[in-house]
Amino acid sequence: MxxxxxxxxxxxxxxxxxxxxxxxxxxxxxxxxxxxxxxxxxxxxxxxxxxxxxxxxxxxxxVQGKVQFDTYKKYFQANGGLVKIVLVLLLTGIVQFLNSSINKMESVWINAEQVLFTNRTDQENLVEANQKRHQMLIVLPIIISITTILMLLNTCFFWVLAAKASLKLHNLLFSNVVRSFMQFFDKNRIGIILNRFSEDILYIDEIVPLTFLHLMGYFAGTVGVVILIATVNASFLIPCIVLNVLVIFIQMYYLKTGNALKRLEFLTRSPLIGYIKATLDGLPTIRMSKIQNTLREEFDRHQDLYASCSYMYKCCEKAFHFVIATDEIILLTFAIILFLALDDKTATGKVGLVLSQIYRLTNTQHLLYRMVTRLENQMTTVERVLEYTKQKQENKDGLVIEHWPKQCEIQFKNVNFSYKNDQHQVLKHLNFTIKNKEKVAIVGRSGSGKTTLISTLARLYDYEGNIFIDNVDIKTLPVDFLRSKISVVPQEPTIFSGTLRENIDPTKQHADDDIWKTIKTVKLSLFQNLDEKIDANLSVCQKQLICLCRALVRRDKIVIFDEINASVDSETEALIQKIISENFAEYTVIAIIHKLRYILDFDLVLVVDKGVIIESGSPSSLLKNKNGMLSNLFKRQ
Incomplete structure (x- = not known):
């Protein structure tokens, strides 16, 4: 449980x-x-x-306790199913059987050589020993070659399955994360999500498959060696079983602590990654505020916490390895006493075989228990990845309407919204209508609900009430279809790694002439080729113009601007405002604005405060009200 x-x-x-x-x-x-x-x-x-x-x-x-069987089951299913896993296990067993046969043949060869060296009078034994020598010279190289080929085939086949499993789990994780509701991203910081895609996927890519491969090999090797030794002296099985049962009980206690520490190690790594990401994003502000030392100390605290958990896990693992090593020393001592001091009738070749196999057994058995515990600890990464595949997904179902929208009239009817589904509502009883081709400005203080309002229009969150576009409730439409009809230019420009063409037209649906036309419209003259790679050192103004190109080339009839002038200089701000007024005249435009100098360019202004529209009307009429909120905000600027 x-x-x-x-x-x-x-x-x-x-x-x-x-x-x-x-x-x-x-x-x-x-x-x-x-x-x-x-x-x-x-x-x-x-x-x-x-x-x-x-x-x-x-x-x-x-999660506490052992890794559940369902986690292993889903990982094996990602590998290709039960049949392919059984095939890998079968090949591993065949390879071990051939290895044990090689060791057995070596002991027969040694006995034959002993007869040829010590007994030169018994012609019958000499002939038989000589025949065995010739047989071994022919058979042994053949079996060694077959074993090598099967081992290589088994290893290659296993890694193909492991790569398939890793790719499948990664794609499943990615698809579920990108289709999750925005509440998922509000709840989980970027460091936590990046930790899943970096450290956890790294383990599934490389470390978990390698541990599985070693585990199968060591298990088959341990079983093969025990059977081989038992064929020489069956009494060896008694101490072997007793000591192994003791180690299994110790292992059960260790796994409780080991799994908890491994999970804790992964959890404490998330703040470390998030802190690095946040620091790099806010580096100019940090340097301007001269708080490098403070942030360095906070980072050191996160790093110390992660290092402490990691070090504690390593110490606990080494302590368990010490217990296993002690068990193997006892087993090796018992075997030496049994075969050298108490048994003087066993042939030399068999004694050599037993001693060499016991030495091998101590190593393989030690590594077997290490792999079992390590695999249990490492499977927590699969557990963590599968956890994110169970997130609530956006509903992609709905009715696709051809040639929609036409009039682009937007109606909000009694829309309410709360981030945590509690009594604290961010949007309260919104009722308004935006007419076709109307230019609407949404104004308000920070935290008043402006961005949340346009988020509901794109159905980033579940909300109460109804939103209609051309008298069609957007809840009845597929989410992807709805968002494909709305262009959004964000406050922080988003640029993709790739060429200029891929940034302006990611879906590759528009001709080169249309793309060049939009580039000339925004006066972005630094590019000479659409296949030119985007430079990471572009200014914020240049990035915002590329985002504006993206909206222009799509020609969606509904366009949303989210404070696009907030981070640009005055010259670029004037250029953007001119582009909007000249090129989006036939579109329905909704703009969140903070700088009110261009407020008169809009047809309708919605003033939002604490999730409620407290003022609405034309800019000129609202500015005439000297006691109104818009008038007060305008005066402050």
Whole structure:
């Protein structure tokens, strides 16, 4: 039975948080007191008080207990099913049987050589020994060649299946993540998601298959060696069984701790990756604020936590290996006493065979238990990947309507929305209509619900109420079909790795002439070829113009602009506003705007505050109301 509990990377009142800015407690202190304060700088009162509420930065579900059989089952199914796995196991057994036969033949050969060397008077034994020698010279190389070929075929076949499983699990993970609702991305930070696609997939790509391959080989080797030794002296089985049962019981206790530590190691890696990603994204702000040392200390805390968990797992694993090694030393000592001190009737070749196989047994058995425990720990990565394949998916079903939309009239009827499906609603009872070809500006303070409003139009979230486009409820349409009819230019420009053509026309549905026309429209003159690779050092303004090209070439009748002027200079801002007014006149335009200098270019303004539309109308009429919210926002700018 598995239990789940959340593991959080938290910042709360009990943590040691070093503040960025400090204030002095008393400006009238003496020089001596001031020097004392400097020595104890970290103990001064922080400018920002520590919150009494726990702030969860990284929340991830940690599964407890053993890895369930269903996880192994799904991994084997991804490998190709039961038949192919049985074929791999069968080939592994055949290879081990041939290896044991080779060892047995070597002992027969040694006995024959002993007869030829020591007994030169018994002609009958000499003839028989000589025949065995010639047989071994012919048969042994043939069996060794067959064994080598089968081993190579088995290994290649296994890695083909492993690559297939890894690719299938990766594609399944990717398809489920990209089709998840936006709540999934709101709940799981980028570090957690990247950890699944990096460390977990790396384990499934390389480490888990290698452990499986070694496990099969060591298991077959252990069974083969035990049977081979038992054919010489069956009494060896008694201590072998007793000691192995003891190790199995110890292993059962170890797995509880080992699995928990391995899961914890993966969980503590997520904040580390997320912190690196966030730091690189905000590097200019960090340098401008001169808080490099503070962020370095926070990163060190994340790194120390991850390193501690990883080191603890390694120590626990080494302790278990020590127990196994002790068990093997006892078994080896017993075997030496049994065959050398208590048994003097066994032939020399058989004694050599037994001693060499016992030495091999101590190694293979030790590695077998290591692989069993290691595989159990590593299968937690498959468990974590499969966890993300169970996320709630967007509904892709619906009715596709040809030549839709035509009039592009948008109606919101009693639309409500809450991020956490609780009483705190972000959008409250929205009712408004946007007419065909109307240019609408959505205005409001930060956090008022502007972006959430346009998110519901693209059905990024489930909402209450109805949204109609051309009198068609968008909930009845397939999500992909709906979004293919709406162009969105985001605040932060998104550029793909690839050529200029792939960035402007990712679906490859438009002619080169149309693409060049849009490039000239936005005055993006730095490119000479559509197949030219996009430079990573493009400015924000250039990236925003490429995104604008993407919307122009698609020619969707509904276009959404999400504060596209927020991060560009005044010259580019004027250019973008001119492009919108000249090229989107026949489109229904919805724009979230923060800079109100171009507010008069719009037909309708919706002023949003705390999820409610408190003002709506033409810009001129709303600006005449000196006590209105739009008028106050306009005055502040």
């Amino acid at each position: 598995q239990n789940s509990n959340p593991i959080h990377s938290k910042i709360n009142k009990n943590e040691e948080i070093k503040s960025i800015t400090y204030i002095k407690k008393d400006e009238t202190k003496s020089q001596k007191e001031e020097s004392t304060e400097e020595e104890n700088f970290d103990h001064e009162t922080p400018l920002i008080e520590k919150s009494k509420q726990t702030r969860e930065l990284y929340t991830e579900t940690k």
